Amino acid sequence: EDKVVQSPLSLVVHEGDTVTLNCSYEVTNFRSLLWYKQEKKAPTFLFMLTSSGIEKKSGRLSSILDKKELFSILNITATQTGDSAVYLCAVEAGDSGGGADGLTFGKGTHLIIQP
């Protein structure tokens, strides 16, 4: 059974701090790992990491994928109160025919940024 584990489950920091969110996985036929930011309505897509793109950066957010050790981290520098959200990690697995087999989500990290 595919498994995605995120840590910590919750995190409270002060504005301006840097945070690192962790995601480890065990899946058969790994295809990609995705990070989402989830606020009130729906998750917002952040990054997709595959074997051909193991490091991504967008503004204060960056993410790396370690396919050997089977984990990814999401870094947020100079945090702001607007970064408060649940951050979801999901892993897409492939089927034996080379197609996608579905997404397995972690439980998320609830990040709270205090002013």
Place this chain on the structure above:
Amino acid sequence: DVKVTQSSRYLVKRTGEKVFLECVQDMDHENMFWYRQDPGLGLRLIYFSYDVKMKEKGDIPEGYSVSREKKERFSLILESASTNQTSMYLCASSRGGEASIEQYFGPGTRLTVT
């Protein structure tokens, strides 16, 4: 543990067919959601529901409808399937009220329309 189940993991339908995707959650959650996931586009919200018999359009509702006759069940309907609706469909649920941020996802249904 919350369990969200979807009726099929894989589905192949022909253009023009009416397609039903079923989602059931067992934690008495008020909120339920239908998304589609496409490569490079992330997760996009189709419809959601905050209560029985209640529905609201998400970001991409065209070509879809939903039904929520019971609290635990949320159905996504493709009235006349088209090839551009080939996608991974994900259902999710969450508690109502201010604690509704955390959503629990089902395993997904990969729909292919030929």
